[in-house]
Amino acid sequence: MTLVISNEHVQRVLDTGALGAPAIIDAIEASYRDLAAGNAPYAPRRGVSVPVADSHRHAGFRDERFVFGTMEGAVQTTGYFAIRLKLDVSYGLEDPTTGAKTHEKYCMEPGTYCGLILLVDANTAEPLALLNDGIVQHLRVAATNALAARYMANPEAGVLGIYGSGGMARSHASLFALVRPLREIRVYSPTRAHRELFASEMEEELGIPVHAVESPELLPDGCDMVTCCTDSNLSVVLPEFIRPGMFFSSVTGHEVADEAADRIDAVVLHQTIESSTILTYAAGEDRIGPDGGIVPIAHPPAAAYSRGPRVRGTLAQLVSGQIPGRTSEGEVNYFYNNIGSGIQFAAIAGEAYQAVRRAGIAHEIPTDWLTQKIRD
Amino acid sequence: MTLVISNEHVQRVLDTGALGAPAIIDAIEASYRDLAAGNAPYAPRRGVSVPVADSHRHAGFRDERFVFGTMEGAVQTTGYFAIRLKLDVSYGLEDPTTGAKTHEKYCMEPGTYCGLILLVDANTAEPLALLNDGIVQHLRVAATNALAARYMANPEAGVLGIYGSGGMARSHASLFALVRPLREIRVYSPTRAHRELFASEMEEELGIPVHAVESPELLPDGCDMVTCCTDSNLSVVLPEFIRPGMFFSSVTGHEVADEAADRIDAVVLHQTIESSTILTYAAGEDRIGPDGGIVPIAHPPAAAYSRGPRVRGTLAQLVSGQIPGRTSEGEVNYFYNNIGSGIQFAAIAGEAYQAVRRAGIAHEIPTDWLTQKIRD
Numbered sequence: 001m002t003l004v005i006s007n008e009h010v011q012r013v014l015d016t017g018a019l020g021a022p023a024i025i026d027a028i029e030a031s032y033r034d035l036a037a038g039n040a041p042y043a044p045r046r047g048v049s050v051p052v053a054d055s056h057r058h059a060g061f062r063d064e065r066f067v068f069g070t071m072e073g074a075v076q077t078t079g080y081f082a083i084r085l086k087l088d089v090s091y092g093l094e095d096p097t098t099g100a101k102t103h104e105k106y107c108m109e110p111g112t113y114c115g116l117i118l119l120v121d122a123n124t125a126e127p128l129a130l131l132n133d134g135i136v137q138h139l140r141v142a143a144t145n146a147l148a149a150r151y152m153a154n155p156e157a158g159v160l161g162i163y164g165s166g167g168m169a170r171s172h173a174s175l176f177a178l179v180r181p182l183r184e185i186r187v188y189s190p191t192r193a194h195r196e197l198f199a200s201e202m203e204e205e206l207g208i209p210v211h212a213v214e215s216p217e218l219l220p221d222g223c224d225m226v227t228c229c230t231d232s233n234l235s236v237v238l239p240e241f242i243r244p245g246m247f248f249s250s251v252t253g254h255e256v257a258d259e260a261a262d263r264i265d266a267v268v269l270h271q272t273i274e275s276s277t278i279l280t281y282a283a284g285e286d287r288i289g290p291d292g293g294i295v296p297i298a299h300p301p302a303a304a305y306s307r308g309p310r311v312r313g314t315l316a317q318l319v320s321g322q323i324p325g326r327t328s329e330g331e332v333n334y335f336y337n338n339i340g341s342g343i344q345f346a347a348i349a350g351e352a353y354q355a356v357r358r359a360g361i362a363h364e365i366p367t368d369w370l371t372q373k374i375r376d
Numbered sequence: 377m378t379l380v381i382s383n384e385h386v387q388r389v390l391d392t393g394a395l396g397a398p399a400i401i402d403a404i405e406a407s408y409r410d411l412a413a414g415n416a417p418y419a420p421r422r423g424v425s426v427p428v429a430d431s432h433r434h435a436g437f438r439d440e441r442f443v444f445g446t447m448e449g450a451v452q453t454t455g456y457f458a459i460r461l462k463l464d465v466s467y468g469l470e471d472p473t474t475g476a477k478t479h480e481k482y483c484m485e486p487g488t489y490c491g492l493i494l495l496v497d498a499n500t501a502e503p504l505a506l507l508n509d510g511i512v513q514h515l516r517v518a519a520t521n522a523l524a525a526r527y528m529a530n531p532e533a534g535v536l537g538i539y540g541s542g543g544m545a546r547s548h549a550s551l552f553a554l555v556r557p558l559r560e561i562r563v564y565s566p567t568r569a570h571r572e573l574f575a576s577e578m579e580e581e582l583g584i585p586v587h588a589v590e591s592p593e594l595l596p597d598g599c600d601m602v603t604c605c606t607d608s609n610l611s612v613v614l615p616e617f618i619r620p621g622m623f624f625s626s627v628t629g630h631e632v633a634d635e636a637a638d639r640i641d642a643v644v645l646h647q648t649i650e651s652s653t654i655l656t657y658a659a660g661e662d663r664i665g666p667d668g669g670i671v672p673i674a675h676p677p678a679a680a681y682s683r684g685p686r687v688r689g690t691l692a693q694l695v696s697g698q699i700p701g702r703t704s705e706g707e708v709n710y711f712y713n714n715i716g717s718g719i720q721f722a723a724i725a726g727e728a729y730q731a732v733r734r735a736g737i738a739h740e741i742p743t744d745w746l747t748q749k750i751r752d
Contacts, residue, residue, distance in 0.1 A: 004745045041424050041657040048417050048457065048718075050450040056499040066498040068457055072444060074426040081424065081444055085459065085494065086752060087501045107501040107747050114501060114747045118461065122442040123432040125463045125483040125490060134750025167750060281417040342424075363745055369380045371483050371490045374510025374543060376462060 002370055003129040004363035009356050010135040019355035021178055024348060025150070028143040029319050031075045031347040036320035042073030042342040049282040052089060062092035067105070069278075073342025074122045080350035081122040082342060084133055087114040103233070119349045127370050129353050129362070133345070134167070136352055140344035141337065142171035144315070145227055145249040148268060148335035150179040151318050151325030153247035157224035158183040163216065163236045164229030165189035165198035168251055172227050173202050173210075180225065185210040188219045189230075217241065228255035239263055244330040250337050258304040266333040267311045268318050268325070269301075271341055278339065301338040378746055379505040380739035385732050386511040395731035397554055400724060401526070404519040405695055407451045407723040412696035418449030418718040425658040428465060438468035443481070445654075449718025450498045456726035457498040458718060460509055463490040479609070495725045503746050505729050505738070509721070510543070512728055516720035517713065518547035520691070521603055521625040524644060524711035526555040527694050527701030529623035533600035534559040539592065539612045540605030541565035541574035544627055548603050549578050549586075556601065561586040564595045565606070593617065604631035615639055623702075624710040632710060634680040642709040643687045644694050644701070645677075647717055654715065677714040 013019040034040035047069040057064050067090045072083035088105040095102075107114035115133035120126065149157075157180045162169050165187055173185055185202060187210060189195045195212035203210040213219050220226060220241040228236045228250040235257035237248060242263040250256055256264075305311070313323040315335075326333060356362050389395040410416035423445040433440050443466045448459035464481040471478075483490035491509035496502065525533075533556045538545050541563055549561055561578060563586060565571045571588035579586040589595050596602060596617040604612045604626040611633035613624060618639040626632055632640075681687070689699040691711075702709060732738050 004741065006745065007748055007750055039426075041426055043422050043424055043655070043657050046419050046422075048419055048448055048450055050415075050417055050452050050457070050498050052499050053452075053455055056455075066450065066457060066496075066501055068448065068450070068459070068496070070446075070448070070459070072424055072446070074424055074442065074444070076426050076429075079429055079432075081426070081442060081463075083444070083446070083461065087457075087496055087503060089499075089501045105751070108743075112747050112749065113751050114503060115752050116503075116746060120442075120444070120463050122426050123428050123465075125442055125465045127463060127483075127490060127492075130746070132746075132748040132750070133752065134748045137750075137752050279419070281419045363741075365380065365739075365741060367484075369382065369739055370492060370506070370508075371488050372383050372508040372510045373488065374383055374508070374513075375481070375489050376491050376509065376513050 001364040002127050002367045003353065003357060004365060005129050005131040005352065005356050006363070007132040007134045009362050010131070010352050012361060013352065013355040013359055014135070016359070018359055019352055021175055023351055024139055025143045025147055025175060025178060027078070027347040027351045028140070028147050028344065030077060031343045032147070032316045032319045034075050034077050035343060036316040036322070039076035040073060040343045043071065045069065045071040045278045045339055047278065047280040049280055058091070060093070062094070064089055064091040071340060071342040071345070073346050075343055075346045075350070076122070078347070078350055079121060079123045080346040081120040082345040082349050083118050084342065084345045085116045085118070087116070117345050117349045119353055127367060129349070131349055131352065136345065136348045138167045138171040140348045141168060141251050141340070142175045143348065144270065144344060145172060145251070145335060145337060146175035146179050147319065148249055148315060149176055149225055149247055152268060152333050152335060153180055153225050154245055154326065154329060156181065157247065159186070159223045159225070160184070161186045161219045161223035161226040162229060163188055163219070163226070163255070165194045166229065169198060169229040170202065172229050173206065176225065176227065177206050182206070182208055184208060186213055186219050186223060187211070188213045188216050230255060242332055244332065246332050248334040253302050253338055256305070256334060258302055261304040261310070263332060264310060264334045265331045266327070267305050268323070268333070268335050269306060269311060269314050270335070270337045271339055272314055301336070305334065305336040306338060377740040378503050378743045379729065379733060380741060381505050381507040381728065381732050382739070383508040383510045385738050386507070386728050388737060389728065389731040389735055390511070392735070394735055395728055397551055399727055400515055400519045401522055401551060401554060403454070403723040403727045404516070404523050404720065406453060407719045408523070408692045408695045410451050410453050411719060412692040412698070415452035416449060416719045419447065421445065421447040421654045421715055423654065423656040425656055434467070436469070438470070440465055440467040447716060447718040447721070449722050451719055451722045451726070452498070454723070454726055455497060455499045456722040457496040458721040458725050459494050460718065460721045461492045461494070463492070493721050493725045495729055503743060505725070507725055507728065512721065512724045514543045514547040516724045517544060517627050517716070518551045519724065520646065520720060521548060521711060521713060522551035522555050523695065524625055524691060525552055525601055525623055528644065528709050528711060529556055529601050530621055530702065530705060532557065533623065535562070535599045537562045537595045537599035537602040538605060539564055539595070539602070539631070541570040542605065545574060545605040546578065548605050549582065552601065552603065553582050558582070558584055560584060562589055562595050562599065563587070564589045564592050606631060618708055620706040620708065622708050626713050629678050629714055632681070634678060637680040637686070639708060640686060640710045641707045642703070643681050644699070644709070644711050645682060645687060645690050646711070646713045647715055648690055677712070681710065681712040682714060
């Protein structure tokens with residue numbers, strides 16, 4: 001049987017401890033060691049984009065377009081391959097009173113989304129599972145940042161600051177608590193109710209004080225580590241927020257302001273610059289010529305943190321001991337999580353699949369619905 | 377509900393006429409008109425490859441490796457997006473008596489394969505169906521070649537020669553019969569039983585004489601169109617096979633020998649050279665450096681038929697009237713089907729989905745197994 005695994009199934013094995021947080025970080029670490037050894041191939045992140053037909057547009061939604069995004073990768077040591085498929089309509093929204101613009105998305109209707117992971121046994125090609133990607137997505141980013149913190153933060157780092165209070169921020173709080181002896185967490189996000197709920201729930205979950213702060217500049221003072229878990233289009237970490245010895249991480253490419261670059265001593269990239277570009281193939285905007293030629297729209301990473309003498313290397317080099325994580329107590333360093341990779345999904349979805357399968361809680365479809373006797 | 381559509385379901389709607397062959401060719405034609413108008417984006421074909429672990433290898437299978445291949449595309453006019461996912465272990469086999477080498481593959485066990493199409497409504501992002509790709513794969517290639525023949529073959533072309541006798545050859549025979557007034561088909565493939573079975577079955581299906589010939593050089597004489605439907609690694613059409621006025625098409629990049637180029641007056645490419653390269657990201661062979669950088673392995677199209685003054689343009693240009701299909705009765709022309717594209721799958725899977733859905737014969741899974749409330 002091929003499993004169909006929902007976010008609720010993944011949450012249940014997290015709650016019962018069947019899917020352990022340390023195993024998640026270890027799986028990510030093993031994947032990047034495989035990558036360093038040449039045993040974890042992955043393709044660059046890509047997408048295809050096409051405008052929604054007039055007949056399907058919603059009033060007030062600007063530039064509605066179907067956006068497909070994907071990334072895939074295999075980890076040879078564990079024998080998993082995964083491809084992540086994002087299916088959503090994206091659109092712009094403008095608040096009628098404030099004029100604030102946000103970027104939104106939906107699948108079928110607002111409030112519903114679609115992100116799927118197809119997990120495959122790379123030793124037999126068996127399609128093992130289709131998974132909702134929501135929780136796995138948070139875990140893979142948080143585990144990657146926590147892994148970087150394990151190598152790059154000061155050994156006694158005890159105070160963690162978090163920008164953002166959503167699911168991504170929660171995963172970061174839980175996983176950072178495993179790599180450093182946390183004695184306090186501070187959180188800031190713009191909506192008071194959100195940050196206070198986060199503080200009370202995470203304090204309960206982790207058993208350490210979690211304080212919600214009233215404004216972004218109140219967060220950094222006293223923090224040993226600051227991690228950004230926002231979907232903001234604006235920079236979050238400004239130059240004046242930076243203190244000696246801090247470790248920073250991010251979930252998007254621009255949360256640490258370019259202007260802060262001079263205050264950061266060392267940068268470790270998640271992926272090389274070559275493989276950190278999103279390629280989007282769009283139509284209807286002269287990006288496909290009459291000869292059928294396609295022009296990729298490339299989103300390059302921030303030059304401030306991807307080139308130059310501060311850039312020490314990649315996560316693969318870090319976990320395989322080819323570059324140091326931290327060279328002094330006062331060093332300010334930054335794990336620039338410039339873009340995601342398919343091998344993260346192979347690592348985390350593989351762990352989640354094993355736990356859900358042992359628990360016997362997933363939906364199932366016959367695998368022979370997916371295989372065939374015709375050879376392509 | 378999201379449909380899970382097997383090859384048997386697709387065959388049933390073909391057999392009943394619910395999925396009509398003319399509609400298939402028309403869907404392909406409409407897609408390439410969309411492409412010419414800038415309304416059908418697609419990403420280049422790609423793959424990820426990783427060796428199978430020693431513990432999973434079969435005796436006598438050389439270089440067993442998991443090979444994932446994918447291509448995706450959207451057609452704005454019809455509102456379908458599709459991604460095709462190939463999941464197989466590939467290996468080399470050597471005949472112990474003849475020493476002949478072949479390239480084989482399997483999913484889970486020899487004789488079983490996995491090729492899936494995820495079909496999506498590009499106007500709502502709804503995941504509509506997962507389809508076996510076996511029959512759709514034959515149809516999309518055959519329909520593309522038949523479409524080229526509609527524009528490029530002589531109007532009265534009545535004799536079709538086919539190299540190959542498998543499912544791909546059968547689809548070509550059926551679809552070429554729709555674009556030209558066929559009065560005879562000739563077939564050659566190396567195994568007598570295969571070519572004779574093809575001849576008797578297709579004669580029955582199409583109601584015209586179908587002759588199996590004993591050797592490859594006996595096929596061309598008298599043929600107005602020759603289409604190659606083999607999985608041969610060797611050239612099939614040799615220079616001496618070419619007669620004035622012939623139209624050629626192929627399903628792989630090397631079925632028409634490079635040495636025949638001087639005898640061919642005009643070439644139309646399926647895709648531009650830029651988008652006709654397969655990118656494969658492999659590991660374990662120094663293709664990923666210790667810095668995590670990936671080196672794509674590119675398989676460029678045959679230079680003999682993709683560059684130079686004989687190359688007239690692309691299929692998109694052909695169906696949108698930007699280039700001529702044929703300029704004289706005696707012209708020898710070649711539709712070089714250099715590589716597949718995701719928009720073919722969007723076109724054919726979209727048609728198959730509609731027919732199967734109307735027939736009410738597919739498997740179903742709840743669509744909310746695939747969607748989620750977590751926003752990535």
